[in-house]
Amino acid sequence: MGVLVDASIDPSPGFTVISGETGAGKTLLVGGLRLVLGGKPDPSVVGPTSDFAQADGLFDGGGEEFGVSRIVPAKGKSRAHLDGSLVSAASLTARVGEQVEIVGQHDQLRLRRANHVLTLLDSALGDSGQTALGNYRDAWNSLKALVERQKLVGGDEMALRRELDLVTHQTGEIDDAGLEPGCDVATENQASRLRNSEEILEHLAESSRLSESIRDQAGEAVSHLRKIVELDPDAGDLVSQSETVFADVAELNSVLRSHRDLVDSDPELLAELDQRLTLIGDLKRKYGSSIEDILEFRDQAAARVEELGNLLAEAGEIESRLDGARSDVEAKGEILGTHRHETAAQIQTVVAAHLSDMGLERASVDFFFETVTPGTTGTECVEFVFSSDQRLASGPISSVASGGELSRLVLAIRLATTSPETKTLVFDEVDTGVGGVTALALGEKIANLAKESQVLCVTHLPQIAAYADSHYLVERHDGVAEVRLVTGEDRVAEISRMLAGMPDSSAGRQAAVELMELATAR
Numbered sequence: 001m002g003v004l005v006d007a008s009i010d011p012s013p014g015f016t017v018i019s020g021e022t023g024a025g026k027t028l029l030v031g032g033l034r035l036v037l038g039g040k041p042d043p044s045v046v047g048p049t050s051d052f053a054q055a056d057g058l059f060d061g062g063g064e065e066f067g068v069s070r071i072v073p074a075k076g077k078s079r080a081h082l083d084g085s086l087v088s089a090a091s092l093t094a095r096v097g098e099q100v101e102i103v104g105q106h107d108q109l110r111l112r113r114a115n116h117v118l119t120l121l122d123s124a125l126g127d128s129g130q131t132a133l134g135n136y137r138d139a140w141n142s143l144k145a146l147v148e149r150q151k152l153v154g155g156d157e158m159a160l161r162r163e164l165d166l167v168t169h170q171t172g173e174i175d176d177a178g179l180e181p182g183c184d185v186a187t188e189n190q191a192s193r194l195r196n197s198e199e200i201l202e203h204l205a206e207s208s209r210l211s212e213s214i215r216d217q218a219g220e221a222v223s224h225l226r227k228i229v230e231l232d233p234d235a236g237d238l239v240s241q242s243e244t245v246f247a248d249v250a251e252l253n254s255v256l257r258s259h260r261d262l263v264d265s266d267p268e269l270l271a272e273l274d275q276r277l278t279l280i281g282d283l284k285r286k287y288g289s290s291i292e293d294i295l296e297f298r299d300q301a302a303a304r305v306e307e308l309g310n311l312l313a314e315a316g317e318i319e320s321r322l323d324g325a326r327s328d329v330e331a332k333g334e335i336l337g338t339h340r341h342e343t344a345a346q347i348q349t350v351v352a353a354h355l356s357d358m359g360l361e362r363a364s365v366d367f368f369f370e371t372v373t374p375g376t377t378g379t380e381c382v383e384f385v386f387s388s389d390q391r392l393a394s395g396p397i398s399s400v401a402s403g404g405e406l407s408r409l410v411l412a413i414r415l416a417t418t419s420p421e422t423k424t425l426v427f428d429e430v431d432t433g434v435g436g437v438t439a440l441a442l443g444e445k446i447a448n449l450a451k452e453s454q455v456l457c458v459t460h461l462p463q464i465a466a467y468a469d470s471h472y473l474v475e476r477h478d479g480v481a482e483v484r485l486v487t488g489e490d491r492v493a494e495i496s497r498m499l500a501g502m503p504d505s506s507a508g509r510q511a512a513v514e515l516m517e518l519a520t521a522r
Contacts, residue, residue, distance in 0.1 A: 005050075007483040012470035015450035018458045018483075019465055019498060020474030025481030026458050029474070030102065030428050033057070035070040037100055038093030041078040059096055060423075068092055100424040103410045111397060111410060117384045118377055121340055121367065124347055124417040129339035136332040136378060143325040143374075150322060153315045160315075164308040167301045170287070174298040177279060179291050184280050191273035197265045204260045211253045218246040326374075333379030340380070341369065347416045354412035354445060359438035360405065362389040365412075384413075407432070408442070414449055424454040431461040439463035443519065462498035462512065466519035492516070 007029065009016075020026050031045060032055035046053045052073045059066055069081040070092070080089050111117060122133055153160070193200065222242045228235045284290070287297040344367035355363040368383045385394040388405055397409060407430035414425065427446070434442055443464040449455055450469070459465055473486045473494050486494050495515060496508035503509075 005480055005482075007474075007481070009472050009483060009485075010470075011454060011456055012468075013454055014469040015447050015467060016454075016456045016470045016472065017465045017468040018456065018472045018474060019460065019494060021476070022460075023476070025476060025483075026474045027428070028481070029483065030426060030458060031055075033100070033426060034102060035072065035078075036068045036092065037097050037102070038080070038089040038091070040089075041070070041072040043072065043074055046072060046074040057096075059099060061095075061099065066095070068096055100426065101410075102426040102428060103407045103430070111384060111413065114381050114383055115377065117367070117382050120413060120417045121344060121347070121382060124343050125339055126343070129336075129343055132332070132336045132339045136329070136336045137376075139325070139328045139332040140374065140376060143322070143329050146318065146322050146325050149314075150318050153311045153318055157312070157315055160308055160312055164305065164312065167304045167308070171298055171301045171305055174283065174287065174294060174301075177283060179280070179283070179294060181291055181295070184277070184291055187273055187276055187280070191270060191277060193263060194266055194270040194273065197263050200263050201260065204256055204263065208253065208256045208260070211249055211256060215246065215249040215253060218242065218249050222246055329374050330379065333374055336378055337369070337380050340378075340382070341367075344369075344382075347413070350416040351409075351412040354415055355408060357438070357441040358408045358412070358445065359434055359442075360388060360408060362391070363387065363405075364390045364394060365409070366394055405432075408434075411442075411445055411449060414453070415445060424456070425449070427455070427457040427459075430457055431459045431464060434461065436463075440518075443467040447519070460498065462495045462515060463519075465495055465498060466512075466515045 009018075009029065018026050018029055028045065031042075035041060035053075035055040036057040052071055054069065054071045056070075057068045059068065066083050067081075070078060070089075071081075072078045078089070080087050080092050082091060082095060111120075122129075125133060222239065225235070225239045225242050229239055280291075283294050287294045348365050348367065351365045352363065355361075355365070364387045366385050368385050369380045370382075371379060372381050373379075384397060386397045386405075386409060387394040397406065407427045410425070411427070411430065430442065430446070431439065439461045440463045443461070443466060446455055446457060446464060447467040457464060457468075465471060471486050471491050471494065472483055473490075474481055474483050476482075492509050492512045493503040495512035496505060497503035499511050499515070500508040
């Protein structure tokens with residue numbers, strides 16, 4: 001990536017600094033981090049030793065590690081990978097962007113977003129403020145639930161009443177038909193018998209004649225077989241079988257006579273049956289292909305009738321409940337607003353004190369509140385405004401704060417609110433216009449912040465570097481930059497170089513050791 005052919009750092013969980021001569025390539029490391037966060041790629045970072053630039057990162061997301069990779073070719077579109085799978089740059093931002101915030105002049109600071117300012121403010125609320133925040137959220141959720149219920153109940157009451165009329169009619173229509181499982185088959189069979197009664201009777205008559213003849217012949221067979229038994233006692237089974245046949249034929253004759261009595265030509269009954277079959281057919285076309293489907297639809301319609309009745313009964317009282325819920329939200333919002341204003345004033349004082357320690361004695365900070373329509377976060381929106389000098393007009397930090405001021409402002413606010421929202425903070429220009437005692441205060445404050453969050457800082461100031469838990473040095477040799485972890489004497493030499501530009505000077509080394517001891521003592 002640019003003059004960085006191959007570089008790898010393993011930041012401390014606390015405070016990590018990156019130092020090096022101007023132009024050595026420190027900003028390329030931060031640029032690589034911007035890439036894995038889903039930032040816009042810049043083809044100019046490619047080369048001169050390769051036709052593509054690649055940045056990789058390993059992150060801890062709530063105890064689960066995941067890998068991110070971004071490849072930027074000299075020509076063409078960049079490619080992003082999340083745990084080995086090809087994804088969009090926006091997916092990287094969604095997955096990693098909320099865990100890391102880069103603070104620099106050209107970065108889109110979250111502090112510029114009203115919802116983020118409100119989150120920071122709420123994180124600093126005391127116990128009573130947190131209770132007020134919880135009470136407001138409960139009131140808002142209750143109001144939102146009632147509004148949703150109203151949409152269901154009274155969003156179009158006329159439509160509900162039309163639907164109630166429809167399902168009531170459907171339920172009654174099915175009930176009036178008096179359907180039972182299998183009734184369509186039974187009705188069709190009865191209608192078919194009446195429709196074909198003459199032909200059925202003809203076949204029954206012929207069947208009766210033939211069965212009578214068979215019965216007579218079976219009787220003669222039985223008589224002959226009985227005589228055989230008198231001559232051959234072992235032929236008794238033949239008599240039993242013949243008697244069974246005779247009895248079956250006699251039974252068949254009786255059944256045929258009975259069935260003949262059932263068959264009758266009744267045009268009026270046939271017309272009624274045809275009418276009922278037509279009704280069943282109409283119901284099947286409307287509600288289901290079988291009697292069972294129709295009856296199931298009927299049960300569902302009856303349940304909907306009951307539900308709609310309850311909804312319409314509720315519609316009359318829901319509006320008064322909504323009025324009460326809106327009043328409750330307003331009241332809870334006003335209480336929450338009071339706590340937020342009090343907390344904002346406290347934060348302003350603490351932030352101003354931190355900024356003064358960091359060389360911005362005349363800076364002023366303020367939370368600008370504006371009443372809005374009640375919503376998820378309250379009845380006010382809030383913006384953070386800043387001025388580097390109290391004599392100047394305050395304005396949004398995006399338009400009035402320089403890179404160094406932005407970094408110190410973010411640091412001061414994070415110290416004042418101790419919000420754990422972002423796990424990692426990266427300061428790219430925190431030391432702009434800072435030196436001496438102010439630099440020592442700045443280093444101490446960053447170290448204090450690093451007790452709660454992981455902090456990376458690109459710096460030229462030895463006073464800041466002395467406080468680091470881990471220290472990486474970017475060096476450039478023959479047009480190629482390298483990054484290495486410096487410890488022990490190497491770190492002393494680097495801080496000496498940062499102090500006086502003389503890494504091998506014994507006096508410089510002694511000053512570096514004293515500075516590191518001072519940082520450790522604090």
